[in-house]
Amino acid sequence: xxxxxxxxxxxxxxxxxxxxxxxxxxxxxxxxxxxxxxxxxxxxxxxxxxxxxxxxxxxxxxxxxxxxxxxxxxxxxxxxxxxxxxxxxxxxxxxxxxxxxxxxxxxxxxxxxxxxxxxxxxxx
Numbered sequence: 605x606x607x608x609x610x611x612x613x614x615x616x617x618x619x620x621x622x623x624x625x626x627x628x629x630x631x632x633x634x635x636x637x638x639x640x641x642x643x644x645x646x647x648x649x650x651x652x653x654x655x656x657x658x659x660x661x662x663x664x665x666x667x668x669x670x671x672x673x674x675x676x677x678x679x680x681x682x683x684x685x686x687x688x689x690x691x692x693x694x695x696x697x698x699x700x701x702x703x704x705x706x707x708x709x710x711x712x713x714x715x716x717x718x719x720x721x722x723x724x725x726x727x728x
Contacts, residue, residue: 606630606717610700613722616690624685624722626700633702636717638683639709640674642696642724652698653685654709663708690726697721 612624626638639654653674654663662674671690676683683700703715 605632606636606702608700608702608717608719610698610719610722613698613724615725615727618690618692618726618728620690620726621686621688622690622724624687624698624700624724626683626685626719628681628683628702630681633681634678635704636702637705637709637714638674638676639701639703639715640685640698641701641712642694642698643721644696647696649699649712650696651710651712654705655683656705656709661708663710665710687724690724692726692728695724695726697723 607629609627616622635657637657640652641649642652643649651665655674671688673686699721700719701715702717705714
């Protein structure tokens with residue numbers, strides 16, 4: 605019912621900013637909660653941020669708090685991840701996902717639909 609496609613990744617220097625976009629399709633998009641995850645080579649997939657279906661609740665991994673912001677635009681069927689004060693350790697493939705949460709959206713099993721990922725590289 606929902607297809608998601610990420611975009612906006614690229615190369616940025618340490619301390620810089622980048623905004624990722626996740627475009628979704630489907631008549632029931634507004635009923636789905638959304639999340640961002642990332643995975644670096646040789647690392648496990650890591651939770652980044654999530655937003656509830658109605659936008660009332662947001663959640664962030666501790667290392668992202670104060671630097672990253674998740675928000676959505678229902679009219680455009682798009683969720684965004686604004687990343688500021690980027691560090692080399694933020695380098696990873698970032699994935700967008702849609703689902704109906706069983707808890708607070710910080711586990712990958714809570715999501716039914718996933719994008720193909722977009723590469724973010726932060727140079728020092």
